[in-house]
Amino acid sequence: xxxxxxxxxxxxxxxxxxxxxxxxxxxxxxxxxxxxxxxxxxxxxxxxxxxxxxxxxxxxxxxxxxxxxxxxxxxxxxxxxxxxxxxxxxxxxxxxxxxxxxxxxxxxxxxxx
Amino acid sequence: xxxxxxxxxxxxxxxxxxxxxxxxxxxxxxxxxxxxxxxxxxxxxxxxxxxxxxxxxxxxxxxxxxxxxxxxxxxxxxxxxxxxxxxxxxxxxxxxxxxxxxxxxxxxxxxxxxxxxxxxxxxxxxxxxxxxxxxxxxxxxxxxxxxxxxxxxxxxxxxxxxxxxxxxxxxxxxxxxxxxxxxxxxx
Numbered sequence: 001x002x003x004x005x006x007x008x009x010x011x012x013x014x015x016x017x018x019x020x021x022x023x024x025x026x027x028x029x030x031x032x033x034x035x036x037x038x039x040x041x042x043x044x045x046x047x048x049x050x051x052x053x054x055x056x057x058x059x060x061x062x063x064x065x066x067x068x069x070x071x072x073x074x075x076x077x078x079x080x081x082x083x084x085x086x087x088x089x090x091x092x093x094x095x096x097x098x099x100x101x102x103x104x105x106x107x108x109x110x111x112x113x
Numbered sequence: 114x115x116x117x118x119x120x121x122x123x124x125x126x127x128x129x130x131x132x133x134x135x136x137x138x139x140x141x142x143x144x145x146x147x148x149x150x151x152x153x154x155x156x157x158x159x160x161x162x163x164x165x166x167x168x169x170x171x172x173x174x175x176x177x178x179x180x181x182x183x184x185x186x187x188x189x190x191x192x193x194x195x196x197x198x199x200x201x202x203x204x205x206x207x208x209x210x211x212x213x214x215x216x217x218x219x220x221x222x223x224x225x226x227x228x229x230x231x232x233x234x235x236x237x238x239x240x241x242x243x244x245x246x247x248x249x250x251x252x253x254x255x256x257x258x259x260x261x262x263x264x265x266x267x268x269x270x271x272x273x274x275x276x277x278x279x280x281x282x283x284x285x286x287x288x289x290x291x292x293x294x295x296x297x298x299x300x
Binding site: 049052056072073075 | 119126138143146149150172173179183186188
């Protein structure tokens with residue numbers, strides 16, 4: 001089962017920021033693959049959603065970039081800036097609170113481990 | 114594992130540009146992404162063109178330009194902006210273009226009969242100047258506003274106009290989601 005785009009839409013920035021926090025620096029394709037792997041294919045981020053988000057994060061100053069030349073093409077690595085690290089904590093906390101609220105609102109019983 | 118030649122890399126980059134991606138950073142990101150997909154998934158003696166066609170079409174729903182539009186959307190909406198429909202936009206344009214002449218006329222009607230225009234201080238009769246200077250912009254506005262849609266590709270009927278800082282003016286086609294980011298169409 002894959003999640004609907006509406007659910008993923010609001011969490012994409014948080015997902016990308018958290019991945020960068022955990023993996024220091026990553027490039028676009030790597031991010032899409034990591035998300036697939038960690039969610040067992042339940043979340044599949046498309047290129048059309050990922051790259052605009054990465055550009056927006058860069059414009060916001062939350063990520064910094066460095067490039068690597070691979071033959072005739074350029075690979076752009078993204079890593080968190082100091083403000084990006086603070087933003088990641090804020091976004092993850094906000095999402096965790098939101099999930100708690102939704103569990104309470106929808107009366108969902110957490111699965112026992 | 115397939116190895117892309119320099120010519121194939123150039124071909125992909127040109128094709129990305131042909132698909133309407135103009136932001137250079139975005140071009141490079143997409144180029145690298147597509148190259149990885151081709152190199153990892155195509156067999157050594159596989160059909161590059163056939164595989165490339167299937168990969169590129171999976172990047173968008175209608176056209177690849179959606180990715181650029183989404184990027185611009187996210188970047189644009191960080192700065193203050195207002196969105197106007199066509200009538201409001203022409204109303205604003207009318208006010209900006211015609212305002213000075215109306216103000217000029219009102220000033221002349223309530224004040225003196227003459228007003229000084231230009232650096233050389235030439236006095237011109239108020240109504241003569243008002244009518245002459247107002248007719249031209251008014252005519253342009255009226256032609257634009259009443260032009261049939263097929264002849265007015267700039268601001269088609271139903272379109273909205275975004276006025277901001279970057280870009281200064283952007284025309285949003287009919288039915289494009291406004292405050293709801295088009296990201297949902299891309300995920």
